[in-house]
Amino acid sequence: MADIVVIGGGPSGLRCAERLGQAGRSVCVIGAEPGLPYNRMALSQHLAGDYAEADLITHDGDRLARLGIAYRAATTVLGIDRDAKRLALEGGEQLPYRELVLALGSQPFRLPLPGAGLASVLMYRTLCEVRAMLEIAQRGGHAVVIGGGLLGLEAAVGLARRGMRVTVLHALDRLMERQLVPFAAGLLARRLRSQGIAVELSAASIAIAGEAHATGVVLKDGRTIACDLVVMAVGIRPQTLLARSAGLAVEHGILVDDSMQTSDPAIHAIGECAQHDGQCCGLVAPALAQAEIAARHLLGETVAYRATADTTMLKIAGAGVWSAGDIAADAEALVYDDSDGGEYRKFLLQDGRLVGAVLYGETSEAPWYAGLIGADISSLRHILPFGFAFASQQATAA
Numbered sequence: 516m517a518d519i520v521v522i523g524g525g526p527s528g529l530r531c532a533e534r535l536g537q538a539g540r541s542v543c544v545i546g547a548e549p550g551l552p553y554n555r556m557a558l559s560q561h562l563a564g565d566y567a568e569a570d571l572i573t574h575d576g577d578r579l580a581r582l583g584i585a586y587r588a589a590t591t592v593l594g595i596d597r598d599a600k601r602l603a604l605e606g607g608e609q610l611p612y613r614e615l616v617l618a619l620g621s622q623p624f625r626l627p628l629p630g631a632g633l634a635s636v637l638m639y640r641t642l643c644e645v646r647a648m649l650e651i652a653q654r655g656g657h658a659v660v661i662g663g664g665l666l667g668l669e670a671a672v673g674l675a676r677r678g679m680r681v682t683v684l685h686a687l688d689r690l691m692e693r694q695l696v697p698f699a700a701g702l703l704a705r706r707l708r709s710q711g712i713a714v715e716l717s718a719a720s721i722a723i724a725g726e727a728h729a730t731g732v733v734l735k736d737g738r739t740i741a742c743d744l745v746v747m748a749v750g751i752r753p754q755t756l757l758a759r760s761a762g763l764a765v766e767h768g769i770l771v772d773d774s775m776q777t778s779d780p781a782i783h784a785i786g787e788c789a790q791h792d793g794q795c796c797g798l799v800a801p802a803l804a805q806a807e808i809a810a811r812h813l814l815g816e817t818v819a820y821r822a823t824a825d826t827t828m829l830k831i832a833g834a835g836v837w838s839a840g841d842i843a844a845d846a847e848a849l850v851y852d853d854s855d856g857g858e859y860r861k862f863l864l865q866d867g868r869l870v871g872a873v874l875y876g877e878t879s880e881a882p883w884y885a886g887l888i889g890a891d892i893s894s895l896r897h898i899l900p901f902g903f904a905f906a907s908q909q910a911t912a913a
């Protein structure tokens with residue numbers, strides 16, 4: 516029997532298992548998805564044709580063996596018997612555990628529209644879904660992407676690069692409203708349109724037309740946009756069903772303390788399924804940081820997870836878009852605007868501290884700005900928009 520069982524073969528589950536394996540603990544990772552663990556974040560580059568499927572694999576059999584990780588793919592855990600410390604696996608097997616880590620991730624939200632269950636209406640989360648998109652894209656045709664957030668836009672650009680005509684439908688009046696200020700969102704919409712992608716804002720979808728396969732998306736304004744593929748990218752929900760049925764404390768996500776321990780001391784939860792200090796994460800960096808904390812706690816250290824400001828980067832060719840921190844803050848704004856030249860930067864300041872930043876165009880200095888979030892930048896404010904290289908030149912000249 517493995518000392519520690521991790522449920523979920525995504526980045527947080529694997530990172531936690533790696534750390535435990537490196538410390539000599541016997542670990543078993545159980546993942547519902549088929550095949551070897553892969554880089555979910557690089558699915559967009561794969562969809563766009565920049566990465567082959569084989570390049571996505573993060574842990575092959577040798578690496579897993581070297582780390583001492585037993586990996587069971589295509590295996591869904593259906594139940595947790597906390598009194599007996601046993602898992603019920605799909606197929607009837609019972610698997611005992613001493614310590615359990617839940618790294619269950621999120622599930623994409625399927626809009627409850629008539630026709631949403633038709634074949635060729637796909638979510639954007641897994642390699643299997645990308646395979647299905649690529650199969651349809653081989654035949655060309657028209658893809659409608661519902662959702663103009665980060666994932667929807669990455670899907671749209673990928674499908675366009677695979678030769679499909681693409682329309683993005685976004686219910687709100689600007690793209691990526693959680694990451695971008697309106698001006699930068701407008702620049703992005705313009706750039707996508709110039710690449711031949713149709714972008715429809717304030718476009719509410721009310722049904723998917725079709726018999727077995729989707730043939731169109733019906734909009735509230737009465738139009739139907741004919742299509743061969745619908746991709747829904749309208750948000751995610753933490754996977755909590757397993758934890759809830761086992762009687763663990765759950766709100767939006769599975770409740771954890773600073774050491775990522777759930778309401779049961781023998782069970783930790785990490786990554787997108789966990790709720791720490793009122794927040795569920797939706798990005799890989801915090802998921803990995805939580806995995807490190809849980810592993811260290813399981814190894815006997817006293818640790819405390821502290822959330823840091825989220826940063827997001829759109830990974831599509833030709834569109835440098837990055838944001839960090841709170842871009843909706845009611846705060847003083849410093850703006851650098853050369854939108855005709857493809858550059859726009861906005862920084863939000865509260866009491867001399869940088870609380871949010873948006874870069875559109877050149878994003879290579881994003882890590883420098885990310886490190887300044889929360890810091891007092893009063894002495895830098897006159898040079899802040901010009902970046903690290905310029906700031907260091909000024910410091911050397913002074």
Ligand SMILES: Cc1cc2nc3c(=O)[nH]c(=O)nc-3n(C[C@H](O)[C@H](O)[C@H](O)COP(=O)(O)OP(=O)(O)OC[C@H]3O[C@@H](n4cnc5c(N)ncnc54)[C@H](O)[C@@H]3O)c2cc1C
Binds near residue numbers: 546786797
């Ligand atoms: C296309 C795409 C691009 C992305 N790009 C970025 C990016 O550029 N930057 C960024 O920060 N984030 C990005 N993300 C988000 C990032 O992938 C997630 O934040 C990260 O994967 C979360 O890791 P996780 O381990 O919490 O969950 P997941 O990666 O979702 O892994 C959870 C795993 O648990 C399995 N599981 C769930 N329930 C069970 C069960 N009962 N039994 C067995 N297995 C189960 C699931 O099948 C899944 O494989 C992207 C996401 C997608 C879909």
